[in-house]
Amino acid sequence: MTFNVKIIASLLGILLIINGIFMLLCIPVALIYQEGGLLPLVLSSAISGGVGLSLWLYNRNASDKTLGKREGYLIVTLGWLIMSLAGTLPYLLSGTIPSFTNAFFETISGYTTTGASILNDIESLPKGILLWRSLTQWIGGMGIIVLAVAVLPLLGIGGMQLFVAEAPGLKPDKLQPRITETAKRLWFIYVGLTFVEFVLLQLAGMNTFDALNHGLTTMATGGFSTKQASVAHFDSPLIQYIIIAFMFIAGTNFTLTYFGFKGDFKKIWRNEEFRVYAIGVLVLGLLVSIGVFAATDLGYEEAFRDSLFQVTALITTTGFVSADYTSWDPALTIICFMLMFVGASAGSTAGGVKIVRHLLLLKNGILELKRQIHPAAIIPVRLNNKAVSQDITYNVLAFIMIYLTIYVLSTFIMGLIGVDFTTALGSVATSLGNIGPGLGTVGPMDNFAHLPAVGKWFLSFLMLLGRLELFTVLILLTPYFWKRN
């Protein structure tokens, strides 16, 4: 079958140009702090931008008339890959991460907003390079908003057409007008919220550089920190509460946040997924805090803060760390492990399964028992007071099953690669769910540096798979994709 290769190439070119422009943004920081990384950043920007410009110029006469679903799948997957390749340049050229495997792991962990790191001594990196590291997450988050709100619903991935049905956009058949329209509206919110957090963190006492980086990686639900100890480094309660609040906002469907900006709070609260999300975070935070209070010597406020922080960080798949959740108590470790499978709201920057899918699953499970008793009746699942079509329910069930199947097989593969059981369980959960810290030797106080190279490549693949809602990548691996009808 034939693809519209020219349009694919020109769009990938544009992505590389964007990459190059964002690299430029790191140059002032490198100039101010004079810690090195200046030349590597300039070079990286030139290479990424140059290659992108050539690709675009050479293919800009491409017609977008034939930009269809198949091209869509390819562009999304290739886009994330090419960005992750180009994004390694600042690390490699500056020598801060000399190994290509490690540099790729760190970059794709950024662009997929995962936040798993191979760095052993984050503070030793030049600030220009650290800003680049945070920016990969911020760019990734931007990409995800467009993907979740505009592209995936059109491609019909995993029920996304339903979850973001209230998206404030047009519904044309072609991708580009919708992307442009939605991007304008939602990026404005994304940029605005990042800026507000940046200001608030400074007011709370964080220095400008750290506030900027944490703002960028919070809104992306990424979780890269400029400190080896992550947010635990800042033992100011105010800073931690601010980050909790913004992680929560970042895990909210951006189309709902958009209505919030317009003052329509009723619409937010009427959304079932949001209600479950908000109440869930609060209830779980309280439950865990009781456990932490009982299991540790912490005072009540600190137990509550640490608990709410970790619950929010894991549910929203941000993966910031304010306390070692694996040291609390076995039962609390299990809760934290399970939270890795939640994944906040659809249409947010969070990864993982997403609450709305769990909700559909749960409702459908209960109704299946009802169907068992009344086999003749047609009993659809209802969400936000609307009946959900059987096709979508079906697709959501398939999504979750494929997610779990991949989870199980991948844990096994990590075992074969030679990591212990707990580390295998944790590293796969955190990579597939785009969270960051895992369990065992990749726990919240550790990093991924010690894993064998093949394990790093495998986890990188899982990050991409999880980030692109599985189907986008998996479809490329089927013969159906490559056959013309």
Added chain:
Amino acid sequence: MTFNVKIIASLLGILLIINGIFMLLCIPVALIYQEGGLLPLVLSSAISGGVGLSLWLYNRNASDKTLGKREGYLIVTLGWLIMSLAGTLPYLLSGTIPSFTNAFFETISGYTTTGASILNDIESLPKGILLWRSLTQWIGGMGIIVLAVAVLPLLGIGGMQLFVAEAPGLKPDKLQPRITETAKRLWFIYVGLTFVEFVLLQLAGMNTFDALNHGLTTMATGGFSTKQASVAHFDSPLIQYIIIAFMFIAGTNFTLTYFGFKGDFKKIWRNEEFRVYAIGVLVLGLLVSIGVFAATDLGYEEAFRDSLFQVTALITTTGFVSADYTSWDPALTIICFMLMFVGASAGSTAGGVKIVRHLLLLKNGILELKRQIHPAAIIPVRLNNKAVSQDITYNVLAFIMIYLTIYVLSTFIMGLIGVDFTTALGSVATSLGNIGPGLGTVGPMDNFAHLPAVGKWFLSFLMLLGRLELFTVLILLTPYFWKRN
């Protein structure tokens, strides 16, 4: 709503009478070995048979005209419960298991053919009581065959109507004629195979008592052994290979075995589930044996035998132990853990998810990707060259999701009860899947005695839930069941 209480009571009465008769069978053994347990067995038999007889006599004029689906659900769940209650009598009256919690755990572990035990020194029990212990599994296995082949398909549980569609029985609307007809045919095979294994084990050098008990618990895929060290106690390769063969047969759909008895082997091999089962056991056995050979000092034959034994024991949910699979290697432990979720064939005595459901799930997952590309096309899953209706596929997906949801929640509850992460993962997997040994402190070399009482009750509930294909029990917990239409 009103139930036909009299018919329910009379059928439960018959079950208790059966219980009493089987207890009588242990009396000769108690007489021969003179190790005690005689009077407790006589008393237990009298109590169970007496109560059963009164229930039956008092209600035998009940009309079975109104025996419907709702009564079916109740009878199945209550039947297993009442048998498990009555089955504790020999343990309690003989004082071999003085605690009611432990006695109930051991009995329901028997009737559900799980094989998890709280006994610390099995060899010290009188042989009459040990035979009763093995018989609970054998009776449970008989019940399961009827349930899987005759009752559950009528109740429409988890796709069972499809998997045993080739059952050699009539399809009347009412339960009883079909049960009687099917029971006659399949119990003959069940009894016959048990007897053949009993003879073969003796020829291979096992003593009569051990051969009888292992015959009973193999065919039930139960896994209770008369030895604390389970089958590892018998280091005869021949004995172990015989048990492997019969575990494999017990994990095969009994309606297929019926065709095998009639010489129609083509029909067996044409069955997709059987092919996956047979090839799967062999390939996994070989794979694991390579791993065991590499990770231990064992010779090739022993590595192969131990591996094939454990793979078969876990897939068929028998749970016999010939080697400590948790001591081999992390990767092999993970494989063994995953095997706990397989569950051999539908229509066998095996518990767990069952291969045919995994097969449907896998096929549907791949086709879902195809549907993604061709959203307008109707693409049904095919099994044994027939299209599977969407209702059944849906039901199977829901079954697996509910299974996993219960698994996850239960692991969490076990964590709350205070066991460590690995033990929680293993104890729930083995109870829900009706296997026997787990991981961690309930591993193949350990037992369940040390768990807190609340943990034992909870795992007992999971055994029942898993054994009755979830829905049968869960339906009773919904309001839909108790409301008339």
